[in-house]
Amino acid sequence: MEKTFKQILQNRRAINFFDPERKVPEGLLRELVADAAHTPSSFNLQPWNIIVLRDKDEKMRLQKLAMNQPKVSEAPVTLIMLADTKAWHKDNDSLQLVLNHKLQDGELKEEQRDWFHGVCEKLYGKSRDSELAFAVKNTAFFAMSLMYAATARGLQTHPMDGFDHDGVKKEFNIPENYWVPLLMSVGYHAKNAEVLPIKQRKSYDDIVLSFA
Template sequence: MSTEKDSELYTVMHARKSVRVYDPNYKISQKDLEEIIQEATTAPSSSNLQAWKFIVIQDDKTKKELRTIANNQEQVETSSAVIAVLGNAEMYKNVEQIYTQNVEEGYMDEATKDLMINNTNRTYPFASMETRKNIATFDAGLISMQLMLVAKEKGFDTVTMGGFDKVKFAERFELPEHIFPIVLIAIGKAAAPAYGSSRLPLKDIVQFI
């Protein structure tokens, strides 16, 4: 049984910090970015509907535009790329594709597939937009954390940014109504060490019953 001292997972978890100063000359390849996102998609999601989408912004001119939308945060422009994590409030429309693929890959049988599709179609389309957006936002948090850990394992640094004008972002990138921005993740190589940060003691946040 591994301990915290010899666990690669714990090493990556503790090494990951929110980096805001990046080497503007360092560029991550699109192949590396694709691999990071692909690995991150192993994150769980509500009914496996994977209510996430991404825009990966590498173009320098576009990053400069985005900086004005993101409260002038320097890392938007100096990082190698900014990964915009988006939510899909019509995630249920992918249900046939997802569960058919589950059968093809041997994860479930046809009867289970049909049951899951029917259950999804009886619930998600009739949920309010607010409820579906909340589901997508929660799932985006799961995949965002996983993405940052994968990035760190590959030797890259990240920081999440919730402080940006989501209305202007949606307008700039011409998002349809059911696709909405949730968080921006800057990714690149640190040019200065990140600040450490403390955590509240367990006695202040956990109750065992």
């Protein structure tokens, strides 16, 4: 039965216990990523990438840098989410791919190429803070879409920010332009493992502020 979006929102949980024997097929993972790729991003620059870990030894290497959380290795797939702080730069391969798409679709004309580079630099390349904000916020949007896509297809996820950022970058030879905003385990809930009650959330009145 197809889930409504409200059901997806409510069913999405940060699961601690995964079934290590139930695999996530490559084709299914590709579908999740393809779904999440529809996430909106600044200027459609899509400054996100992922490293997919399936090998037990690789996941154990990551687990040692992630507060030794068992779910890192128990989940059939654990992702290292990458936020490309240089995805706005004219020499960045990802930007060139996006720019070519814009030219192919007629969104931009060839003579607007330099203008586009200049706008991206002005918006996102002003400082290290602006680069980081640009990359991380957009990659966080993508990660959330990925979690909802997984929930819609009967999978469970757990996003994690408890890890040694610099250690992970060094261990997996991640280039300097990437920031790692989170890790994400993906799989199926372990049989007979407890599912904790849904935690309380802020209400509308708690969320809305005014400083006037």
